[in-house]
Amino acid sequence: MIExxxxxxxxxxxxxGILALSLNLxxxxxxxxxxxxxxxxxxxxxxxAILSLHGAPLIIAFISSGLLTGLSGYLLSFASIKxxxxxxxxxxxxxxxxxxSLMLNMDFLxxxxxxxxxxxxxxxxxxxxxxxxxxxxxYFVIQKLTKSDFxxxxxxxxxxxxxxxxxxxxxxxxxNKTMACSAFFAGIAGSIYAHYIGxxxxxxxxxxxxxxxxxxxxxxxLASLKGTILATIFLITLPELLRFIAIPxxxxxxxxxxxxxxTLLLILMYRPRGILGKVDLA
Amino acid sequence: xxxxxxxxxxxxxxxxxxxxxxxSSGFSLIYTTNKVINFAHGAILVVSAxxxxxxxxxxxxxxxxxxxxxxxxxxxxxxxxxxxIQKLRKKNVSTAMLLLxxxxxxxxxxxxxxxxxxxxxxNYALFNTIHSIEIFGAIITPLEIAIILISSLLLFLLYYxxxxxxxxxxxxxVADESLLSESIGISSNKMKSIALIIASVIAxxxxxxxxxxxxxxxxxxxxxxxxxxxxxxxxxxxxxxxxxxxAFILGITENVGIAFLPSQFKDAITFMxxxxxxxxxxxxxxxxxx
Numbered sequence: 001m002i003e004x005x006x007x008x009x010x011x012x013x014x015x016x017g018i019l020a021l022s023l024n025l026x027x028x029x030x031x032x033x034x035x036x037x038x039x040x041x042x043x044x045x046x047x048x049a050i051l052s053l054h055g056a057p058l059i060i061a062f063i064s065s066g067l068l069t070g071l072s073g074y075l076l077s078f079a080s081i082k083x084x085x086x087x088x089x090x091x092x093x094x095x096x097x098x099x100x101s102l103m104l105n106m107d108f109l110x111x112x113x114x115x116x117x118x119x120x121x122x123x124x125x126x127x128x129x130x131x132x133x134x135x136x137x138x139y140f141v142i143q144k145l146t147k148s149d150f151x152x153x154x155x156x157x158x159x160x161x162x163x164x165x166x167x168x169x170x171x172x173x174x175x176n177k178t179m180a181c182s183a184f185f186a187g188i189a190g191s192i193y194a195h196y197i198g199x200x201x202x203x204x205x206x207x208x209x210x211x212x213x214x215x216x217x218x219x220x221x222l223a224s225l226k227g228t229i230l231a232t233i234f235l236i237t238l239p240e241l242l243r244f245i246a247i248p249x250x251x252x253x254x255x256x257x258x259x260x261x262x263t264l265l266l267i268l269m270y271r272p273r274g275i276l277g278k279v280d281l282a
Numbered sequence: 283x284x285x286x287x288x289x290x291x292x293x294x295x296x297x298x299x300x301x302x303x304x305x306s307s308g309f310s311l312i313y314t315t316n317k318v319i320n321f322a323h324g325a326i327l328v329v330s331a332x333x334x335x336x337x338x339x340x341x342x343x344x345x346x347x348x349x350x351x352x353x354x355x356x357x358x359x360x361x362x363x364x365x366x367i368q369k370l371r372k373k374n375v376s377t378a379m380l381l382l383x384x385x386x387x388x389x390x391x392x393x394x395x396x397x398x399x400x401x402x403x404x405n406y407a408l409f410n411t412i413h414s415i416e417i418f419g420a421i422i423t424p425l426e427i428a429i430i431l432i433s434s435l436l437l438f439l440l441y442y443x444x445x446x447x448x449x450x451x452x453x454x455x456v457a458d459e460s461l462l463s464e465s466i467g468i469s470s471n472k473m474k475s476i477a478l479i480i481a482s483v484i485a486x487x488x489x490x491x492x493x494x495x496x497x498x499x500x501x502x503x504x505x506x507x508x509x510x511x512x513x514x515x516x517x518x519x520x521x522x523x524x525x526x527x528x529a530f531i532l533g534i535t536e537n538v539g540i541a542f543l544p545s546q547f548k549d550a551i552t553f554m555x556x557x558x559x560x561x562x563x564x565x566x567x568x569x570x571x572x
Contacts, residue, residue: 033378079561086319089381090515091560097508098553105546112546207504211389214382250401254393261386261393268375268383281379 007128009240014131015193017232018138020216021225022185027214028222028279029146030178031158033085036076036092037213039099040183042205044069044190046103046110049119049200058120058195065191066184073183077176096210103202115201119194131192138185143225145181154178155223158279208257215264221277230275235260286419291538293420298509299533300433301495303526304488305510306517307440308481310525313514314457315477316367317377322384323485324507325391328500330356330486331493332395335404345408353486360482364475388503396500403497429491436484437526443480444522453477512556518566528566 019041026032044065051061080091103110110116122130145151156164157171164171194200216235220227239256247255267274272281305327312320330352337348370380414421444450455463456473464470492502509532511519517528532552539551559566 083560083564086377086381087560087564089378090319090511091557091564094512094515094553094556094560098550098557101550101553105550107546207385208389211386218382251397254396257389257393258397261390265383265386265390268379268386269370269373272375272379281376281382 004124007125009237011128011131011196013233013236014128014135015189015196016212016216016236017135017229018185018189018192019213020220020228020232021138021142022182022189023213024217024220024222024225024228025142025145025185026178026182027217027281028224028277029151029158030154030175030182031279032077032175032179033089033281034092034179034182035089035210035214036094036096036099037182037186038205038210039096040069040073040186041190041193041209042099042103042202043072044187045194045200045204046116046190047187048191049116049194050109052120052195053116053118058122062188062191062195066188069187069190070180070184073186074176074180076183077179081172081175093210096205096207100202100205103205110202113202115199117199119198119200121198122195127196131196134188134192138188139225139229142185146223146225150174150177208260211257211264212260215260215267218272218277218281219263219267219274221274222281223278224274224276227274227276235263284419288538288541289418290420291541292534293417293422295534295537296530297422297426297429297495297533298537299513299530300430301488301492301506302509302513302533303437303529304433304484304491305506306513306525306529307437307522308484309507309510310514310517310519310522311440311444311477311481313519314522315453315474316364318367318384319377319381319511320363320384321381321507321511322363322387322391323481323510324503325388326356326359326482326485326503327489327492327506328392328395328498328503329359329489331489331498331502332399332404334490334493335399335406335498338406338408339404345406349490352490353483356482356486357479360479361475363482364471364478367478368471368474388507392500392503399500401500403499404493405497406493408494425494429495432487432491436487440480440484440522449473449476509552512552515556515564515566516559518569520565521568524566524568527568 019037023034023037026034026037047065047068048061051064052058056064076092076095080088083091104112146154153164153169154174156167157169157174161171212235216231217228219235220229220231239252239259242252242255305323309320309323312318312323333352333355334348337343337351338345343351367380370383409425412423412425414423415427444453452463452468453473453476455468456470460470488506492506510529513529513532514525515528516531517524517526519525532555535555536548536551540548543551
């Protein structure tokens with residue numbers, strides 16, 4: 001029993017870890033104020049769920065969800081490339097609302113508020129191994145990417161776009177590619193999530209979850225992958241402790257949301273660079 | 283499609299617009315003066331609605347007194363908000379961080395209300411029977427007429443205050459050039475606080491109106507602030523007049539839109555409109571005009 005519970009927590013850490021690492025790529029290394037990351041997670045989850053329910057093999061559903069989400073990341077970045085700071089925040093947040101309302105309203109495809117049930121599931125230790133492997137792959141790919149020439153150009157673009165341009169870097173392309181890559185991993189996380197829980201509905205992809213993701217990345221620190229991992233472990237485990245003091249489940253949901261919102265607020269006020277952060281949120 | 287059907291939708295749109303504009307005008311007033319995208323503005327709506335519920339339905343004060351009490355408390359909330367923002371500004375907290383902080387506050391307060399009052403929707407149960415009035419085949423209730431009138435009056439007062447009074451002029455000066463206004467002796471922090479308090483009071487009234495027309499629930503603030511900010515973006519977040527016009531465009535579009543699309547796409551219309559404006563005309567319809 002306790003073992004199954006532990007496996008569950010570890011799988012959640014794996015899923016949210018992939019999500020948070022990929023968000024840190026855009027937010028921390030790229031300085032791209034993307035508040036719509038959870039929409040990518042949702043697109044991945046829905047793509048994978050719908051494809052596999054229409055008979056696609058899991059591996060195909062899995063890969064397609066990554067690719068389609070990556071494409072949507074590229075398109076969002078391409079469309080919003082001229083927007084800066086506040087407006088980029090708003091556009092990506094708006095993108096999130098658009099995707100959310102599509103999930104809620106395109107009944108023929110997404111089953112609306114009822115959500116999609118009966119998604120083929122894989123559970124137990126085998127899924128923990130799969131999730132952990134994918135988590136490690138994500139970590140190493142993003143780490144490699146940030147240390148590469150591309151990563152250096154990306155960080156140069158973040159710190160001084162004009163200077164990067166005068167050095168001959170195509171900063172717009174760099175940003176688009178980064179968003180595509182970040183979205184790709186979020187889509188993968190979505191697919192893992194859908195086939196783990198077996199049920200998805202729009203509520204998993206709302207405003208509260210955006211706060212959870214941002215809290216993880218900002219607590220861990222922008223442009224620090226290790227920080228992100230530490231923060232994921234801490235913040236996913238923290239509300240689980242509430243289960244041990246036997247409070248009713250009706251309180252658990254709001255309490256979890258309050259913990260995350262309060263954590264984010266406290267970090268922003270007292271330690272804006274988080275645990276291991278290297279840059280400030282512009 | 284009959285004329286009366288379209289007229290009914292148009293009327294519904296105007297009622298929605300009347301409510302949205304109360305949110306968007308305050309959102310825009312806060313943005314122009316305090317330079318904060320303040321999602322916590324939605325929290326003020328919901329807190330005011332619940333306070334009125336607490337004073338009227340639980341404590342048993344007369345409704346008007348309960349409302350006035352709730353709305354006056356919003357002055358305090360607005361003042362606290364502005365002091366907090368100014369404190370954070372001194373620490374060089376960026377706009378993006380303030381935006382995140384405001385979303386956190388909204389979520390914090392809404393979930394707090396959920397814990398205190400429970401998930402069940404509430405209403406003031408002020409009116410036992412509703413006599414609706416028919417105009418050109420469309421139906422409207424006296425409450426809805428009152429909402430349109432109160433909203434128009436508030437928006438007119440806001441416009442008059444900002445455009446015609448001395449304090450309004452100072453607020454506009456601070457909105458344009460905060461540092462420059464300080465150099466001619468205007469206390470920019472004071473003006474920012476006044477703007478935030480006015481916006482909070484208007485939001486407080488809006489919250490109670492929404493409670494009367496629809497219902498009170500913990501997450502109504504999120505829904506309303508999204509509509510309000512969409513309205514502000516459409517009209518131009520830097521112009522209060524624009525934000526008001528944008529709110530009415532939004533209200534009318536999403537209601538008349540149902541004539542052409544299934545009704546569940548009402549929210550999708552809102553967000554499409556928002557997204558299109560953010561991408562192609564982020565400054566909104568009147569954003570460039572001072």
